[in-house]
Amino acid sequence: MVRAAQTTEDLRRSNLSAVLRQVHFSGPISRTDLTARLGLNRSTIGALTSELVDAGLVTEQAQAGGGRTGRPSLLVRPESRRVHTLAVAIGVDRITAARVGLGGVVLDRRDTGTSREEYSLESVVGTVRAFARSLRAAAPSEAVHVGTGVAFCGIVHGEHGEVCFGPNIGWASEPLGKALADSLAEVYGRHRPVSVGNDADLGALAEHARGAATGCDDVIYLHGDVGIGAGIIVGGTLLAGTDGFGGEVGHMAVRMEGGKQCGCGARGCWETEIGEYALLKAAGREGVGREAVESVVLAARLGDTDAQQALLRVGDWLGFGVANLVNIFNPQMIIMGGMLRGVYLGAATHVRGRLRTATLATHRESVRLRTPVLEDDAPLIGAAELAFARLLADPLEAAR
């Protein structure tokens, strides 16, 4: 309950952080606007931006004259091409790596499809290392790598991914973060922090920072593939839970009796009714993966009644669980990501119908249902934000 006390050094650090966050999240901004937004005086802002310029994190330049008289306010820009992170997304079917510059710009990217049966720690680390090497070779010589962020399709223990469980890719307990940190040290010539997060959590962070939920502080990002997870932002902060395992909404039970067996060992979990297997089985399809899901959504749109029935059935259960989340969290927005995007778009009327009958009127009025603006890149962009977090919290220390 007790807030930590503060020193003048904390104050300087927090103000440098506030300025860099503005530049990172809002893009190029004038000193005058920084002064107004942060409520600090002009000379303080000038001193802070000068320090950030000296650290190579931002540049300042005169603005093109907008017809106003007097000396124009300097424009402060993030050093996007110079300061960057390596963002990695390890999905059930795909591995992606990108160089993402300060300001959230994807500068360059590599990706490959994978088979979930052939996943091993070695193969994943090898793929990421090869991508990192290739991205580094293509980067300009002055580029500075400030860290790596990883979005992982499973449960992540520890902020550096000390132990990762990936039931849907057959991982029992793998030291992903350490293995990646060691392997990437070879690429970059020195050890740099590797931060690992759950893909739904990072999708939520990304949509909150730069996507559908900009300005919304109470947001649930649902990510679906074989399993269903959520990144839940409460009052602007990601819901972590006491171990960092919060948001396992796929294991919300929706049936007391007669539920299907779930991979977690329980019966009747939500993901047994709305996950990839549930949709494909309801549609009478063979195969797995996002492509199989998309083909059901497409078939339904083209008039295939089996596919339509499957989509409506899954949409009904999607609405059932979403209604629960609305009543529990009173969110401003729920975003349907991964395979749920297609299910939602194909069964939106059904989902909304369930919400109309099963949510409290007060809660229903406030909530908007959306799909991710960053589409399938939301976890990747969130991984970049994870890697930028240290720099943004303490710009001069982390830039060293």
Place this chain on the structure above:
Amino acid sequence: MVRAAQTTEDLRRSNLSAVLRQVHFSGPISRTDLTARLGLNRSTIGALTSELVDAGLVTEQAQAGGGRTGRPSLLVRPESRRVHTLAVAIGVDRITAARVGLGGVVLDRRDTGTSREEYSLESVVGTVRAFARSLRAAAPSEAVHVGTGVAFCGIVHGEHGEVCFGPNIGWASEPLGKALADSLAEVYGRHRPVSVGNDADLGALAEHARGAATGCDDVIYLHGDVGIGAGIIVGGTLLAGTDGFGGEVGHMAVRMEGGKQCGCGARGCWETEIGEYALLKAAGREGVGREAVESVVLAARLGDTDAQQALLRVGDWLGFGVANLVNIFNPQMIIMGGMLRGVYLGAATHVRGRLRTATLATHRESVRLRTPVLEDDAPLIGAAELAFARLLADPLEAAR
């Protein structure tokens, strides 16, 4: 995403706030311990405590000699008998008011049973005014009232209780906060802020500050009477939701089909299976209210098989919903308050059995189930904390 920048005036205010919070939540504490806990130097702490002494919020006195040599560190105490709030709890069956001193001490109290059929805004305001007048008459002449906090058994719109909905006491939409503020101004001779919160939310705050969940930053406090609500603390902060209506877990649907009609208009809500009516009906009892519930719990303990069956049935559904909350929130603790306390104590094995089969192993290991240390006073103590919040955030301004 952007943190506000800070000035030296913010810094002083936040340090005064940090010191007063320590004294309020930890009780009497020496200057030396304040120095250590807050990481500030001795002279800064001395200056801050002197300001708080001048404002009449704390006293400083030499400690009784502990056998150590040298000048003993001054002991800083909250001015509990002088600085106080009026805390009010408006429950379904009972209205309570108390004078609660800085440091969370209940100095004096009044209460009365009520019938939920006879509730009206006028009768509630009249009762609270009479209690406030009586408490004031009994208070020492130097006592300073710094505000009123109210725990209300329903949905509260606005931090000052601009509109309150109490479906379980027949309130559609009442301006409780304004009516109380006007009425109490007559008692205290001037307008003082009245803050109103949901009783489950305030129970959570109280158990977090001074009860079972001290030191736990991820806690769910469940409150049961006719309805079921939750106060949910995520990372140390109360989950509000976008309108302040978060935590309506009683309206989590637990049946897709065949659910009972709920007061909210939907079917199959959790509270239709575990609320007061569900228990009394399952036990074949007439009557309503906490006493009727307690008589079922007692009968079960004495061997009445109908009462036992009813308790186990409700306990099973209690475990079903609690398991969902464990998977969604990964909390460190869940506290069963109101009528759920008796249900949980009478069916603990059943509740825990359901948790064993329906929660993720990682989540199950971390969660503890508890009953409120503050017992039925949790919402009342939370109401006092609500009223102290302004003073704690800005001690000198609010003490004026």
